[in-house]
Amino acid sequence: MSLRALVLVALAVAIAVPAGAASAAPSASELTKKINKSSAELEKVVEAYNKLNEQTKATKKEAGSVAFRLAPLEKKLDDAQADVGDIAVAAYTSGRLSTATALLGDSDTLLSRMSALDSLARERQTTIDTFRSTRDQLSADQERLATVRAQQDAQAKELNARKKKIEADLDKLYDLRKQAYGSSTSSGSSYSGKIPSVSGKAGVAVTFAYNAIGTPYVWAADGPDGYDCSGLTLAAWRAAGKSLPHNAAMQWDTVAHISRSELKAGDLVFYEDLGHVALYVGGGQVIHAPTFGESVKLSSVDMMSPYGYGRVR
Known part of the structure; x- marks a missing residue:
């Protein structure tokens, strides 16, 4: 076959086969499979997002509970520390002003008073130590909860990024579905039948x-x-x-x-x-x-x- 004949055959083929025929549009069934696959993947991401959201709500609730207990505890701690300060001043003042009394007589009364004050101060200090220990524990809990929330925020960002990507993919598939079916979604209607009686x-x-x-x-x-x-x-x-x-x-x-x-x-x-x-x-x-x-x-x-x-x- 001559070169001229080959050219004519090639032109005939080019005219007979439209451009893009090699990459024909997917069929309706193929589109449905792709949409179903992407939807299933996205639903897993949604459920993971829901789980993270539940965990975050629980963590925030716990953090709020810690903060609620911490505020009055700190006030009690301040009050207890002030009480001990007053006790210390009273003990010191009583000791100095009663020196003459102690020298002149009735030292047993003074010693008894000092002993009582000292005992009360120790009791107050024990209370303070208890408060301080609890406060430290609550502060540690707050730090731990802050760390957990930071981790959850990072996870939420990751999930959101994944969700956006899959939704973008779904948008493309929905466009194709609209071309195939005339609508990207299926309309639903309310139930009109008899609802079974369940106790x-x-x-x-x-x-x-x-x-x-x-x-x-x-x-x-x-x-x-x-x-x-x-x-x-x-x-x-x-x-x-x-x-x-x-x-x-x-x-x-x-x-x-x-x-x-x-x-x-x-x-x-x-x-x-x-x-x-x-x-x-x-x-x-x-x-x-x-x-x-x-x-x-x-x-x-x-x-x-x-x-x-x-x-x-």
């Missing part, structure tokens, strides 16, 4: 969860306008008067562990190596806040392989 506090939690169906997933939120997975179970049981931490793994550490056969409405079902949690509502179903772009919904208890089951104490 006791578990019933309150189950009813709350049903009424939350259709509420959007919002990271690190515990309602009322949005929930993440542990935020939803927290809010449901908070309505029933029970307190749960805002973290799936910490909730696992709080509940009583039960078997699948013992599962009842109101119990918690854990997934993804404690990265996700849902509320069991009976009939083989759970209500949960799935992930970014979705809303609280009713799903099969086997939507994923369960990690374990727990009952709120």
